[in-house]
Amino acid sequence: MSRSKSGYYLALRQIAKVANSAFGVRKTFNSIAKSTTKAMQADGCRISLLDSKKEYLITVGAHGLSDLYLRKSPLDAHKSLPEILDGKVVVVPDATKDERVQHPQIAKEQRVCSILGAPILEKEETIGEIRVYTREPHQFAEADKSFLSSVANISAVLLNRAELRQLLTRGYKANEKQAKLAQVPQSPTTSLRPTEFAHPSEEEFAKLLDFYCIEWLYEPRSFPLRWQNGEIAEMFTPDFYLPELNLYVELTTLKQNLITEKNRKLRQLKKLYPEVNIKLLTKNDFFKLLAKYGYGPQGKAKVEGVSRVLYTHSQIQRRVRTLARHISHDYAGQRLVLVGILKGVVCFMADLMQHLPLPVTIDFMAISYYGGDDGQVVKITKDLDSSITGQHVLMVEDIVDTGMTLNYVLGHLSAQNPASLRVCTLLDKRARRLINVPLEYIGFEVPDEFVVGYGLDYGGEYRNLPFIGILYPELTKDSETQ
Ligand code: 5GP
Numbered sequence: 001m002s003r004s005k006s007g008y009y010l011a012l013r014q015i016a017k018v019a020n021s022a023f024g025v026r027k028t029f030n031s032i033a034k035s036t037t038k039a040m041q042a043d044g045c046r047i048s049l050l051d052s053k054k055e056y057l058i059t060v061g062a063h064g065l066s067d068l069y070l071r072k073s074p075l076d077a078h079k080s081l082p083e084i085l086d087g088k089v090v091v092v093p094d095a096t097k098d099e100r101v102q103h104p105q106i107a108k109e110q111r112v113c114s115i116l117g118a119p120i121l122e123k124e125e126t127i128g129e130i131r132v133y134t135r136e137p138h139q140f141a142e143a144d145k146s147f148l149s150s151v152a153n154i155s156a157v158l159l160n161r162a163e164l165r166q167l168l169t170r171g172y173k174a175n176e177k178q179a180k181l182a183q184v185p186q187s188p189t190t191s192l193r194p195t196e197f198a199h200p201s202e203e204e205f206a207k208l209l210d211f212y213c214i215e216w217l218y219e220p221r222s223f224p225l226r227w228q229n230g231e232i233a234e235m236f237t238p239d240f241y242l243p244e245l246n247l248y249v250e251l252t253t254l255k256q257n258l259i260t261e262k263n264r265k266l267r268q269l270k271k272l273y274p275e276v277n278i279k280l281l282t283k284n285d286f287f288k289l290l291a292k293y294g295y296g297p298q299g300k301a302k303v304e305g306v307s308r309v310l311y312t313h314s315q316i317q318r319r320v321r322t323l324a325r326h327i328s329h330d331y332a333g334q335r336l337v338l339v340g341i342l343k344g345v346v347c348f349m350a351d352l353m354q355h356l357p358l359p360v361t362i363d364f365m366a367i368s369y370y371g372g373d374d375g376q377v378v379k380i381t382k383d384l385d386s387s388i389t390g391q392h393v394l395m396v397e398d399i400v401d402t403g404m405t406l407n408y409v410l411g412h413l414s415a416q417n418p419a420s421l422r423v424c425t426l427l428d429k430r431a432r433r434l435i436n437v438p439l440e441y442i443g444f445e446v447p448d449e450f451v452v453g454y455g456l457d458y459g460g461e462y463r464n465l466p467f468i469g470i471l472y473p474e475l476t477k478d479s480e481t482q
Pocket of ligand 1: 292344398399400401402403404405406429449450451452456457458
């Protein structure tokens with residue numbers, strides 16, 4: 001099946017020409033994958049890059065492989081032919097029986113048999129890989145290996161000048177990431193953004209994730225849910241995957257009463273793939289998320305006032321005293337820095353610190369909020385006045401909702417190497433959590449409603465209420481948002 005030396009020479013000439021063309025990155029890699037498949041008389045080819053944390057392989061070009069086979073990605077770089085990561089050319093005689101193959105069942109269904117994989121190297125470091133697939137068992141010759149390595153070399157050169165490379169090699173440590181991104185705003189073109197989202201709400205969600213510097217992949221993987229006569233009869237493709245959080249997010253824009261079918265699929269998915277972590281965000285959840293920032297149909301709502309008191313002033317005071325007792329007990333004999341994010345935390349911080357019989361200092365940060373613009377990332381508009389390196393830090397929060405703000409701020413604070421870093425939040429809106437940030441001290445678990453008072457605002461107002469109340473409950477009904 002493999003070509004003669006002159007055949008490979010001609011193929012390389014063609015590939016080099018494509019690489020030097022003015023095509024976009026994906027088109028170029030698809031074209032290289034096609035030429036490679038043809039040159040090797042194989043059945044398919046896939047070119048992938050390692051993500052910034054070198055955990056996943058993200059497909060940047062492919063030919064001859066079914067959508068299903070491609071969408072089983074992102075491949076876990078450490079589980080799927082890990083020797084390629086070590087810079088080796090790898091031969092898999094039979095993918096359906098090889099332990100090194102991550103999805104042997106899907107390989108079988110897709111009739112993938114032999115695989116040849118070569119690393120894409122940059123200064124002896126693996127940055128990606130190229131694989132060719134055959135349907136029939138095949139013995140790859142030395143000429144095949146050296147041809148594929150040459151294509152990998154051309155790909156490396158191409159990547160070096162491609163915009164795609166910039167985003168995949170954001171070479172920073174996890175806890176330094178947010179700080180760096182805040183200084184160097186990423187433009188949307190530097191995200192692995194698909195050319196088209198299936199729905200505008202998905203694009204809005206992607207912008208929100210970009211804002212909080214949360215890496216995401218759009219529809220990277222499909223999960224077979226049902227088989228019939230050995231064929232896949234039903235699949236489910238979650239909208240987003242957040243690799244750092246190992247979390248899939250399905251954003252549904254269907255009306256509440258039409259999501260029964262989706263819920264059935266999710267239940268089935270959880271049953272078949274118990275290790276998969278997935279969250280469903282309904283249309284209403286999503287509108288509430290946007291409303292916080294003044295966007296979406298609920299964002300422009302005319303507010304009539306507080307409809308119900310959730311916690312009275314004396315209930316809040318009692319709970320704050322209890323929290324202070326626990327904190328004083330845990331930090332006995334130590335100095336403590338209380339850090340708050342302006343402005344919602346002012347009432348809680350003021351009351352809490354008065355009940356702490358410890359040597360305490362306080363400091364505040366302020367951060368920008370999501371404004372819906374492309375390429376915008378969260379910024380620290382006021383940083384701490386004093387260093388927290390080597391100090392015991394307690395982050396004091398008014399409310400934790402999705403956890404995105406806190407996740408960002410904790411990343412920023414932990415980069416300064418405090419002796420310890422914990423969180424005390426007055427309110428925990430747990431039902432809407434996307435990111436599981438660890439909360440050490442919690443005042444009240446609040447329902448999924450928009451609350452104001454005791455420092456919390458709506459459009460800058462209501463902070464001065466001495467109690468916590470629920471605002472515009474009628475807008476949380478799904479019927480209002482259709
Ligand atoms: P997260 O990033 O956890 O989704 O949101 C945290 C921030 O959103 C809070 O610090 C607060 O500013 C705002 N927030 C979330 N839920 C509410 C709420 O019910 N009422 C008010 N006033 N602000 C909220």
